Amino acid sequence: MNIAFVGNYSPRICGIATFNTDLCEAITKLLSPRSNVFAVAVNDKDKEYHYPHRVEFTLQQTQQKDYFEAANFINASNADVVCIQHEYGIYGGWDGIYILSLISSLSVPVVVILHTVLKNPTPNQKKIISEMAQRASYLIVMSNLAVTLLQEVYSVPAEKIKTLYHGTPDFTSLDNNHYKKRFQVEGKQTLLTFGLLSPNKGIETVLKALPKIVKEFPQLIYVVLGKTHPNVVKEYGEKYRTSLVALVDDLGLQDHVIFNNRFVSLEELYAWLMAADIYITPYLNEAQIVSGTLSYAIGAGNAIISTPYWYAKEILADGRGRLIDFGDSEALASSLRELLSDKKKLKLLREKTYKFGRQMRWEKISEKYLEIFKQTVSTATKKSLSLKTPALLFRVPPFELGHLKRLTDDTGLIQHAKYIVPDRHTGYCLDDNSRALMLCAWAFFLLRDEEAKELVSTYFSFTHFMQNPDGHFRNFLDYQRHFLDETGSDDAFGRAFWALGYIIWRPPRNAYRSMAYECFQKALPHVPKLNLRGKALAMLGLVSYLRCYQGDESVTAKLRECADYLVSLYEKVSDDNWQWFEDIICYDNGIMPMALFQTYSILREEKYLTVAKKTLEFLEKNITHNDHLSIVGSSGWYKRGGVKAKYDQQPIDATAMVLAYQSAYRVTEDKEYLKKMKQAFGWFLGENDMGMSLYDHETKGCADGLLPEGVSLNQGGESTVSFLMALLAMIEEYEIASVE
Numbered sequence: 001m002n003i004a005f006v007g008n009y010s011p012r013i014c015g016i017a018t019f020n021t022d023l024c025e026a027i028t029k030l031l032s033p034r035s036n037v038f039a040v041a042v043n044d045k046d047k048e049y050h051y052p053h054r055v056e057f058t059l060q061q062t063q064q065k066d067y068f069e070a071a072n073f074i075n076a077s078n079a080d081v082v083c084i085q086h087e088y089g090i091y092g093g094w095d096g097i098y099i100l101s102l103i104s105s106l107s108v109p110v111v112v113i114l115h116t117v118l119k120n121p122t123p124n125q126k127k128i129i130s131e132m133a134q135r136a137s138y139l140i141v142m143s144n145l146a147v148t149l150l151q152e153v154y155s156v157p158a159e160k161i162k163t164l165y166h167g168t169p170d171f172t173s174l175d176n177n178h179y180k181k182r183f184q185v186e187g188k189q190t191l192l193t194f195g196l197l198s199p200n201k202g203i204e205t206v207l208k209a210l211p212k213i214v215k216e217f218p219q220l221i222y223v224v225l226g227k228t229h230p231n232v233v234k235e236y237g238e239k240y241r242t243s244l245v246a247l248v249d250d251l252g253l254q255d256h257v258i259f260n261n262r263f264v265s266l267e268e269l270y271a272w273l274m275a276a277d278i279y280i281t282p283y284l285n286e287a288q289i290v291s292g293t294l295s296y297a298i299g300a301g302n303a304i305i306s307t308p309y310w311y312a313k314e315i316l317a318d319g320r321g322r323l324i325d326f327g328d329s330e331a332l333a334s335s336l337r338e339l340l341s342d343k344k345k346l347k348l349l350r351e352k353t354y355k356f357g358r359q360m361r362w363e364k365i366s367e368k369y370l371e372i373f374k375q376t377v378s379t380a381t382k383k384s385l386s387l388k389t390p391a392l393l394f395r396v397p398p399f400e401l402g403h404l405k406r407l408t409d410d411t412g413l414i415q416h417a418k419y420i421v422p423d424r425h426t427g428y429c430l431d432d433n434s435r436a437l438m439l440c441a442w443a444f445f446l447l448r449d450e451e452a453k454e455l456v457s458t459y460f461s462f463t464h465f466m467q468n469p470d471g472h473f474r475n476f477l478d479y480q481r482h483f484l485d486e487t488g489s490d491d492a493f494g495r496a497f498w499a500l501g502y503i504i505w506r507p508p509r510n511a512y513r514s515m516a517y518e519c520f521q522k523a524l525p526h527v528p529k530l531n532l533r534g535k536a537l538a539m540l541g542l543v544s545y546l547r548c549y550q551g552d553e554s555v556t557a558k559l560r561e562c563a564d565y566l567v568s569l570y571e572k573v574s575d576d577n578w579q580w581f582e583d584i585i586c587y588d589n590g591i592m593p594m595a596l597f598q599t600y601s602i603l604r605e606e607k608y609l610t611v612a613k614k615t616l617e618f619l620e621k622n623i624t625h626n627d628h629l630s631i632v633g634s635s636g637w638y639k640r641g642g643v644k645a646k647y648d649q650q651p652i653d654a655t656a657m658v659l660a661y662q663s664a665y666r667v668t669e670d671k672e673y674l675k676k677m678k679q680a681f682g683w684f685l686g687e688n689d690m691g692m693s694l695y696d697h698e699t700k701g702c703a704d705g706l707l708p709e710g711v712s713l714n715q716g717g718e719s720t721v722s723f724l725m726a727l728l729a730m731i732e733e734y735e736i737a738s739v740e
Contacts (some may be wrong), residue, residue, distance in 0.1 A: 007085030009041040026366035071105035109380035168299030179275035192276035194225035202282035208329035273300035301354025403701030412462035471522035494537025501541030539595040579618035590656030597663035649706040651722040
């Protein structure tokens, strides 16, 4: 049998990499030398690892095209089955959605091992699991609660679910004297916690329990073994570890606590577990469905004290450990005292745990995995071999910020370009920079794009700089940083307000939310005075704000006031032949129905949905020709009773339609809107009146418009940001929606 394993892989530092590597190697030992067992490893960001020969293909976490290429590689191999490790955070896209691109492109049957099953998933997280359940032969989990959640929350059929214990090394003996000597803790009561360190581990609960205990047991040592989690270091540095060291000093525990800041080898971890008398998992959150560290401690026959997170409650049932409440240092001290003062009780508990753990050895668990793999191969119908690259991949470029960065300096996004060269004579405007602010915040949320995250600060600083003391905004700034107006347009205000609302809802850094909130509140009193488009754009900011602060009645009232204004304009202007808000179709038109769709998602008042649907349908009829977008041109627009201007067609209008269709789909779940969204996006890539692509695959920029003589040769800020926003919307929807 030939098997491909997909997921993180050693030497990458994480629990799933260790699990995947251990399972892969254990399975290999059960198969004949003629079998081919290989791994497809996931690299985080731009990091490369010195993988063993078992890893035959690598993919970059954030590059969607790599997932299709990985599927092609597996399809072209001789693999009979693919085993995928799943955890939301290890794959690219929103909630790791790119893994669906790989799974759906495989011609080989799939088994998925779930390392996280959430009780209260977001709609996107729930749909990812549901999609995997449909496409995989089996989902494997490591607890009975996970089985219950899959059936009750995710509606996964029982016959699709398999349960196996988390594998452990083969700990051959309960005698720990040899290992205590190795670490120079002989004669000492040794407590151990190991794993990647992060604030949710609850180490401070243990430290606060120790002062009373060490008075009774002066030879006691507590070892905290493991590096700080790489993601925690990246975001916060060693702040948590430093706080723990300071707490040790404050409590006078310097002679009783050892911090070993290393990711140790399996052999050394084995030795530390054997040296320990009591293992402690003081985690602070119940929502942990499996724990590799606790599984190892059971395999080693440690006496265990744990907080009652899901996995601990289940695996330590029937007296296999002691459970204490979350954060309860007094209860922990009591349990420690009970076990340390009664050697017989401690020994019996260790023996009971060790006996249970013998069935969790990789030697035993891998046999059960192999049975599942064989069953999968025997019952699954292998698809005809094909190197799959979905049509969408040919048409949707990868998300790249090359040209946006080219147009950005330390002040902000320069308005225009001469060809592809930033035209500094044109200076900067709030319109473009607030669009770019939202784009980059969205890109970081959706793709965890680090370049986008770094750009947020520049665009946010510009937006803040352009806000007047009274809360309104200026729009234009020359290259020498001189203001060119006192008060900007309502459109510029609305776009800045939308971006601020989005930052409040989904801040790339928590500190940004406070600043965005301050700017938002200063601007809020001006919202009722805005014009049609300004109000529509501001409504999107109000909706974003309310997704974070749902109970804010004053903001809810302003959203309703703006929405009612749009509805009143529609009722005043429209008739059977003209279902619109004004007597002209001009620019950024999709924003108005989009704003009403999103308002409906918050207020749930039917009149907003009705007007949103009617106006979007009317707009669609007037800007669609021969199954492609034919945007109203800026040279004359389309006045009621007049003739529609054909040129110049601008990217901002195509993006507004993409976003309007996305909002319509989100509210109605009607997949026809997704098809229309795809059609609207095609305008950028040649599905337009000229049959010419506005997106430049070489520069990663977008042309400023479609002119009578062809595509504009200039690639400025507005057009490039507009394209990238439309692209993000496509990425957000089309990894889930199977629309042909």
